[in-house]
Amino acid sequence: xxxxxxxxxxxxxxxxxxxxxxxxxxxxxxxxxxxxxxxxxxxxxxxxxxxxxxxxxxxxxxxxxxxxxxxxxxxxxxxxxxxxxxxxxxxxxxxxxxxxxxxxxxxxxxxxxxxxxxxxxxxxxxxxxxxxxxxxxxxxxxxxxxxxxxxxxxxxxxxxxxxxxxxxxxxxxxxxxxxxxxxxxxxxxxxxxxxxxxxxxxxxxxxxxxxxxxxxxxxxxxxxxxxxxxxxxxxxxxxxxxxxxxxxxxxxxxxxxxxxxxxxxxxxxxxxxxxxxxxxxxxxxxxxxxxxxxxxxxxxxxxxxxxxxxxxxxxxxxxxxxxxxxxxxxxxxxxxxxxxxxxxxxxxxxxxxxxxxxxxxxxxxxxxxxxxxxxxxxxxxxxxxxxxxxxxxxxxxxxxxxxxxxxxxxxxxxxxxxxxxxxxxxxxxxxxxxxxxxxxxxxxxxxxxxxxxxxxxxxxxxxxxxxxxxxxxxxxxxxxxxxxxxxxxxxxxxxxxxxxxxxxxxxxxxxxxxxxxxxxxxxxxxxxxxxxxxxxxxxxxxxxxxxxxxxxxxxxxxxxxxxxxxxxxxxxxxxxxxxxxxxxx
RNA sequence: GGUCCCGUGGUGAAGUCUGGAGUUCACGCCGGCCUGUCAAGCCGGAGGUCGCGGGUUCAAGUCCCGUCGGGACCGCCA
Numbered sequence: 001x002x003x004x005x006x007x008x009x010x011x012x013x014x015x016x017x018x019x020x021x022x023x024x025x026x027x028x029x030x031x032x033x034x035x036x037x038x039x040x041x042x043x044x045x046x047x048x049x050x051x052x053x054x055x056x057x058x059x060x061x062x063x064x065x066x067x068x069x070x071x072x073x074x075x076x077x078x079x080x081x082x083x084x085x086x087x088x089x090x091x092x093x094x095x096x097x098x099x100x101x102x103x104x105x106x107x108x109x110x111x112x113x114x115x116x117x118x119x120x121x122x123x124x125x126x127x128x129x130x131x132x133x134x135x136x137x138x139x140x141x142x143x144x145x146x147x148x149x150x151x152x153x154x155x156x157x158x159x160x161x162x163x164x165x166x167x168x169x170x171x172x173x174x175x176x177x178x179x180x181x182x183x184x185x186x187x188x189x190x191x192x193x194x195x196x197x198x199x200x201x202x203x204x205x206x207x208x209x210x211x212x213x214x215x216x217x218x219x220x221x222x223x224x225x226x227x228x229x230x231x232x233x234x235x236x237x238x239x240x241x242x243x244x245x246x247x248x249x250x251x252x253x254x255x256x257x258x259x260x261x262x263x264x265x266x267x268x269x270x271x272x273x274x275x276x277x278x279x280x281x282x283x284x285x286x287x288x289x290x291x292x293x294x295x296x297x298x299x300x301x302x303x304x305x306x307x308x309x310x311x312x313x314x315x316x317x318x319x320x321x322x323x324x325x326x327x328x329x330x331x332x333x334x335x336x337x338x339x340x341x342x343x344x345x346x347x348x349x350x351x352x353x354x355x356x357x358x359x360x361x362x363x364x365x366x367x368x369x370x371x372x373x374x375x376x377x378x379x380x381x382x383x384x385x386x387x388x389x390x391x392x393x394x395x396x397x398x399x400x401x402x403x404x405x406x407x408x409x410x411x412x413x414x415x416x417x418x419x420x421x422x423x424x425x426x427x428x429x430x431x432x433x434x435x436x437x438x439x440x441x442x443x444x445x446x447x448x449x450x451x452x453x454x455x456x457x458x459x460x461x462x463x464x465x466x467x468x469x470x471x472x473x474x475x476x477x478x479x480x481x482x483x484x485x486x487x488x489x490x491x492x493x494x495x496x497x498x499x500x501x502x503x504x505x506x507x508x509x510x511x512x513x514x515x516x517x518x519x520x521x522x523x524x525x526x527x528x529x530x531x532x533x534x535x536x537x538x539x540x541x542x543x544x545x546x547x548x549x550x551x552x553x554x555x556x557x558x559x560x561x562x563x564x565x566x567x568x569x570x571x572x573x574x575x576x577x578x579x580x581x582x583x584x585x
Numbered sequence: 586g587g588u589c590c591c592g593u594g595g596u597g598a599a600g601u602c603u604g605g606a607g608u609u610c611a612c613g614c615c616g617g618c619c620u621g622u623c624a625a626g627c628c629g630g631a632g633g634u635c636g637c638g639g640g641u642u643c644a645a646g647u648c649c650c651g652u653c654g655g656g657a658c659c660g661c662c663a
Contacts, residue, residue, distance in 0.1 A: 034620040168663040215662040446663050
């Protein structure tokens with residue numbers, strides 16, 4: 001039907017007769033004998049000149065045949081890739097009339113209520129931005145596959161109907177028709193299967209895996225999402241990191257045209273100390289400053305005896321923060337778990353080089369801070385008049401977390417601004433926090449994660465200090481994915497289970513179908529999984545993964561286009577042996 | 586489960602704090618004019634359950650209560 005696409009035509013095509021198919025983006029009529037029709041398809045827009053009366057409206061589907069010619073002097077449109085040429089002597093065939101769309105099919109729809117965009121997603125996707133996002137996604141998928149194939153990974157598909165597993169995210173359940181009252185679960189990840197593929201001798205497995213988790217949705221979380229899932233045998237951490245890096249860097253190059261530099265590494269401990277989070281955004285400063293020693297013998301009650309005292313210095317922004325905003329910062333700090341937040345506005349005149357000058361703090365607690373302490377704060381944070389210093393004193397983890405959150409709130413640029421800063425976070429703790437019910441440590445990654453060999457001795461004596469061979473990949477403050485080297489020896493697995501408070505009977509009951517196969521010869525192995533939606537969103541310059549998913553759900557898990565979810569049909573329910581309870585009051 | 590923001594012709598906004606006739610702006614839509622425009626221009630027109638329900642009031646888009654929908658976040662996401 002067509003000889004070219006709407007974004008193809010250039011001066012080199014002048015003189016050729018072409019046929020274009022697409023949607024009418026705009027129509028500019030100048031009386032009966034001259035009209036401009038901008039024709040759009042996924043590749044772009046071309047201006048077509050019609051010298052007859054023509055009845056086309058916005059979004060009509062048409063085929064236009066004409067001759068490519070240079071635009072007359074002074075009418076070139078530099079804003080359009082095809083702007084040096086136009087198609088003249090046009091014959092227009094209307095293939096399908098169209099109702100006026102509910103919103104303009106161009107960048108103006110960026111401002112339209114997202115619910116309406118989702119209700120008419122097929123129109124939203126017709127727009128340049130969304131077409132670009134779909135194609136960035138396709139390019140990333142393709143590059144990732146190619147990188148995995150190059151490295152001798154074998155694509156294996158794992159089932160979507162799996163047994164429910166006790167740990168981890170809430171699962172979607174699928175009722176069994178043949179066994180009423182029994183259910184499949186949809187996989188929150190192919191974790192168990194991929195490790196069994198290692199037992200099976202597959203050696204290197206990968207899959208573009210759809211994962212489903214029935215947890216509340218966020219800007220970076222949907223019920224269903226895609227992971228590059230992979231697992232390797234007879235490897236250590238460096239091998240896994242290298243293989244994943246190849247895929248991620250190839251994907252980045254495919255999306256942006258530029259291959260990023262090798263991905264740097266940082267320990268979890270350093271990330272927490274410097275950035276207060278385990279997914280640091282390295283694009284900006286505002287790093288945490290250590291002050292615990294400064295207040296070792298302080299008279300200030302809020303700081304005395306605190307496990308950890310840290311600060312961030314927000315340069316030059318003291319004046320922005322009135323009492324109201326400072327109260328909001330304090331509320332935010334409390335929301336994260338802090339007992340309070342100390343703020344100091346640095347006042348006065350900085351001294352000449354080497355001189356202290358006449359510098360003070362404007363703060364409700366200024367009178368509790370000694371001159372020596374004040375000088376140490378200024379020296380360590382580098383604070384000068386006009387700066388806002390925020391201090392938290394609490395246990396180490398809370399102090400880091402609160403300031404890390406404030407750091408992000410106060411300094412984090414939009415995700416598409418500035419450079420891409422990839423970083424591996426390594427040496428995560430094996431255990432994180434304590435289970436309120438059992439009083440036992442909780443696994444940081446999952447219960448099959450290998451402890452760091454240097455720390456194995458402390459599993460029993462000092463479990464909370466044991467590091468693991470688990471690692472995360474982080475890009476511009478977003479967690480892209482995580483992985484670990486797995487335990488393949490039963491003795492070590494037993495010790496970790498014991499630390500977790502899982503008895504042998506529990507282990508057999510909960511994980512038996514998974515662990516028994518290891519008895520037939522599990523190779524040392526490890527793997528990784530990273531979220532493709534998140535990677536694509538950042539590479540496409542989007543703040544929200546819904547923008548890179550063709551048909552996403554809203555925050556409440558609904559699809560305004562299909563109206564899913566819908567009430568169960570009584571016949572279907574009966575066949576499945578299900579009865580719906582009335583909503584609890 | 587919780588906190589905060591939003592809901593006004595097809596679309597986006599103003600109006601809400603401080604109650605007084607569905608008022609306004611831009612885009613779109615319909616009709617007319619127009620031979621070089623390009624998010625064309627000019628003239629005219631149509632289009633509304635102010636998300637929904639209740640309350641206060643002589644009077645509610647505006648105040649109060651509830652509810653539904655959307656978004657950001659906390660919890661949750663081994």
